[in-house]
Amino acid sequence: MAEDLEGDFNYDDQYSERFHEKAFDAFICPLTKQIMQDPVIIESGCTFEREAITKWFRECVDSGKKPICPLTQKELHSTDLNPSIALQNAIEEWTRRNEAVELNRASTSLTPGGLDREILWALGYIVHFCRKNDANKNAVRDLGFIPMITEKLKNSSRTVRSKALETLRVIAEDNDENKEAVGAEDSIRTIIKFLSQEPSQDRELAVSLLYELSKSEILCEKIGSVYGAILILVGMASSKSENISTVEKILDNLEKSEENIKQMAENGRLQPLLTLLLEGSPERQLSMGSYLGELVLANDVKLFVAQTVGSSLVNVMKSGSIQAKEAALKALNQISSNEASAKVLIEAGILPPLVKDLFTAGIKQLPMRLKEVAASILVNLVSSGADFVVIPLDDNNQTLVSDETVHNLLHLIRNTGPAIECKLLQVLVELTGSPHLVTDIVTAVKSSGATISLIQFIEAYQKDIRAASLKLLRNISPYMGNELADALRGSPGHLGSLVKVISESDTIFEEQAAAAALLADLPNRDTGLTRQLLEKGAFRIAASKVVSIRNGETRINRYTDPFFEGLVVVLSRVTYALQDEPRCVALAREYNVAALFTDLLQMNGHDKVQIVAASALQNLSQESRRLTRIIKPPPPPGLFKRCCMKPPLLDEICPLHKGICSVRENFCLLEGKAVEKLVSCLEHRNEKLVEASLGALCTILNDGVDIAEGVLALCQAEGIRPVLDILIENRTELLQQRAVWAVERILRIDEIAKEVAGDPTVASALVEAFRNADFVTRQIAERALKHTEKLPNFSDTLQKIG
Numbered sequence: 001m002a003e004d005l006e007g008d009f010n011y012d013d014q015y016s017e018r019f020h021e022k023a024f025d026a027f028i029c030p031l032t033k034q035i036m037q038d039p040v041i042i043e044s045g046c047t048f049e050r051e052a053i054t055k056w057f058r059e060c061v062d063s064g065k066k067p068i069c070p071l072t073q074k075e076l077h078s079t080d081l082n083p084s085i086a087l088q089n090a091i092e093e094w095t096r097r098n099e100a101v102e103l104n105r106a107s108t109s110l111t112p113g114g115l116d117r118e119i120l121w122a123l124g125y126i127v128h129f130c131r132k133n134d135a136n137k138n139a140v141r142d143l144g145f146i147p148m149i150t151e152k153l154k155n156s157s158r159t160v161r162s163k164a165l166e167t168l169r170v171i172a173e174d175n176d177e178n179k180e181a182v183g184a185e186d187s188i189r190t191i192i193k194f195l196s197q198e199p200s201q202d203r204e205l206a207v208s209l210l211y212e213l214s215k216s217e218i219l220c221e222k223i224g225s226v227y228g229a230i231l232i233l234v235g236m237a238s239s240k241s242e243n244i245s246t247v248e249k250i251l252d253n254l255e256k257s258e259e260n261i262k263q264m265a266e267n268g269r270l271q272p273l274l275t276l277l278l279e280g281s282p283e284r285q286l287s288m289g290s291y292l293g294e295l296v297l298a299n300d301v302k303l304f305v306a307q308t309v310g311s312s313l314v315n316v317m318k319s320g321s322i323q324a325k326e327a328a329l330k331a332l333n334q335i336s337s338n339e340a341s342a343k344v345l346i347e348a349g350i351l352p353p354l355v356k357d358l359f360t361a362g363i364k365q366l367p368m369r370l371k372e373v374a375a376s377i378l379v380n381l382v383s384s385g386a387d388f389v390v391i392p393l394d395d396n397n398q399t400l401v402s403d404e405t406v407h408n409l410l411h412l413i414r415n416t417g418p419a420i421e422c423k424l425l426q427v428l429v430e431l432t433g434s435p436h437l438v439t440d441i442v443t444a445v446k447s448s449g450a451t452i453s454l455i456q457f458i459e460a461y462q463k464d465i466r467a468a469s470l471k472l473l474r475n476i477s478p479y480m481g482n483e484l485a486d487a488l489r490g491s492p493g494h495l496g497s498l499v500k501v502i503s504e505s506d507t508i509f510e511e512q513a514a515a516a517a518l519l520a521d522l523p524n525r526d527t528g529l530t531r532q533l534l535e536k537g538a539f540r541i542a543a544s545k546v547v548s549i550r551n552g553e554t555r556i557n558r559y560t561d562p563f564f565e566g567l568v569v570v571l572s573r574v575t576y577a578l579q580d581e582p583r584c585v586a587l588a589r590e591y592n593v594a595a596l597f598t599d600l601l602q603m604n605g606h607d608k609v610q611i612v613a614a615s616a617l618q619n620l621s622q623e624s625r626r627l628t629r630i631i632k633p634p635p636p637p638g639l640f641k642r643c644c645m646k647p648p649l650l651d652e653i654c655p656l657h658k659g660i661c662s663v664r665e666n667f668c669l670l671e672g673k674a675v676e677k678l679v680s681c682l683e684h685r686n687e688k689l690v691e692a693s694l695g696a697l698c699t700i701l702n703d704g705v706d707i708a709e710g711v712l713a714l715c716q717a718e719g720i721r722p723v724l725d726i727l728i729e730n731r732t733e734l735l736q737q738r739a740v741w742a743v744e745r746i747l748r749i750d751e752i753a754k755e756v757a758g759d760p761t762v763a764s765a766l767v768e769a770f771r772n773a774d775f776v777t778r779q780i781a782e783r784a785l786k787h788t789e790k791l792p793n794f795s796d797t798l799q800k801i802g
Helices: 011-016 050-062 085-109 116-132 134-142 145-154 158-172 176-182 187-195 201-214 217-225 229-238 244-254 258-266 271-279 282-294 299-319 322-335 339-347 351-359 368-382 403-414 418-432 438-448 451-459 463-476 481-489 492-503 510-521 527-535 538-550 560-576 582-590 593-600 607-622 639-644 674-681 687-701 707-716 720-729 733-746 750-757 760-772 775-787
Strands: 039-041 047-049
Touching: 039 050, 039 085, 047 050, 085 116, 085 145, 116 134, 116 145, 116 158, 134 145, 134 158, 134 176, 145 158, 145 176, 145 187, 158 176, 158 187, 158 201, 176 201, 176 217, 187 201, 187 217, 187 229, 201 217, 201 244, 217 229, 217 244, 217 258, 229 244, 229 258, 244 258, 258 271, 258 282, 271 282, 271 299, 282 299, 282 322, 299 322, 299 339, 299 351, 322 339, 322 368, 339 368, 351 368, 351 403, 368 418, 403 418, 403 438, 403 451, 418 438, 418 463, 438 451, 438 463, 451 463, 451 481, 451 492, 463 492, 463 510, 481 492, 481 510, 481 527, 492 510, 492 527, 492 538, 492 560, 510 560, 527 538, 527 560, 527 582, 538 560, 538 582, 538 593, 560 582, 560 593, 560 607, 582 593, 593 607, 593 674, 607 674, 607 687, 674 687, 674 707, 687 707, 687 720, 687 733, 707 720, 707 733, 720 733, 720 760, 733 760, 733 775, 760 775
Parallel strands: none
Antiparallel strands: 039 047
């Protein structure tokens, strides 16, 4: 049925001529042919509608004629208009009788169960009735029509719903009491639902009605209290909908309510809140500042807020009351968490008052809850990457990285609660994370004697404090390795806590990665510390976890690589104490670390792991000769024994070490198939990896082993040419030293020496080393040149090696 009702209805025309009681002819204006509202008598004695006869006289004058009566056509000497009060009273009484009948019918039509056509007639009549005068709007309210009409907003016919929306808008126009009546009960929620529809006539009418209702301050709060109302309106405003101008007016009206302003800010419409923050009363500024601190803002919004009210918030923080400072600090904490907005706040001068508030003690100090917020802001600011070396904090040009400031931070860390401790440790973490600033912080830490205090936080109960202290210690450990080693060696409990951290969970967290990196940065030749780590089980844990990660048995996350690298370095520490600590030899054998480090050489893309593995293999290989089981020839047996004795198996004898070798027992590179893998690293672009790999290969050419067999092993691994290339390229001083040393050993083999003698680039590289290298390398280069007969053997002391 609804489809049959679609279309436009001219209700004013429909109802202007519809009466239950016939009108007298005297009620009709001769000009308009309509019932008069304001009848007046002119000089001729005829009665007309005031507006109509006034227009008639004006047209006469405009046409250059004298005024005449429209009915008698007689010229008039006067255009005076005299109200016909008696006639007007009669018309009004007649109108009231007819309206009463029509209103009664409308009321009947709007009762539940009425036909849609009757409902539409009733709504149309009420619109017509209300447009006559304001008093009629009051009558509609008093007669109880408003609840009946709002009920029609739920009608199944779209035409009825649309007409109900239009009728309510007409009723509410310029009538505050009617607005409140329309907004009673749950009608606001029903009207809001129309806004969520696709663009349609219903939505357009709902927007118009809501605009009328929003003019009431009482209803503003009610509109805002409907769940999702402001979100929908803000969305419509930002999406440039067809009703955008009206929607904007609604939102402007809703700003009368402070709660609505907060909701708008929460949904991305921040300007009203910021305007109050800048221009509102002190109470409203405080309220808006506090709420701004509670909002979760996107980064671009944070930047906008910082640019708009950042300076004002900083000023409040400087000189406001405690309540105002609290609101400002909370807001600044929110917007400073974005790098760009943090830099805007730094330019606005936030650092000096912020640091002052943190360090001020006594009766003028901030409450601890606000110092915690200030510390959070400082964390955000130092994360921005600003150049804090050039940002003064006072007239003495102290900066955030000056010794005095860092000393104050360290003092505050030691003498405050856990929450602020954690934040200030994070400040130092951020500062030491910058290569540009870390040396200043390290200098201040050393001069303050705070190393022990920082290490003590490793055992803090709060996980966040432990993690922050570990990250800080990890950042400064490359610059304070010896100091940290001394402190940890003197405090076995803290060292044990570090070991416990790396062993705690199968899942790798940032705290574990920091602990592993810290242990990795400690001096690896500190035998005393190595012994303590042995006793704490650090190397067993490191070996097990390295194998687990390498075998894919551990879940990978962003902390896996730094954790793994740290563990590999920690494990390599064992190889630096093989001579002094038998337990290190036993552990290396138990976990077959030579084979493990050989395997790690193949971790392409993990340069640090490969470098550490090559260095560890160098240390292990240097001990191979000492740990080789040498087979002594037995005394000559008797005739019977010579006949019965089994001949020795030559395959069991290592050609390099002339004994029984294995990769597990004496870390032999030949047995572990490590030579080929080390040779493959010689062509790497990372010079540190090439240096480490060449250093490991040099151990098979050392005195005490069969050099010829070492050269043969190198040759079989196709390593001669890469070593010569390293010599020729002369990339670093250490590479030149090691290459010259290795080449001299290789050239002791006549066949190779003869072949190399024909390569002028090798000879040139050796001559370059002979002329410009350090004293020891020049001597070795001289010997190498003599092997190729490029220099005469004046001393005649070299022995020929066949």
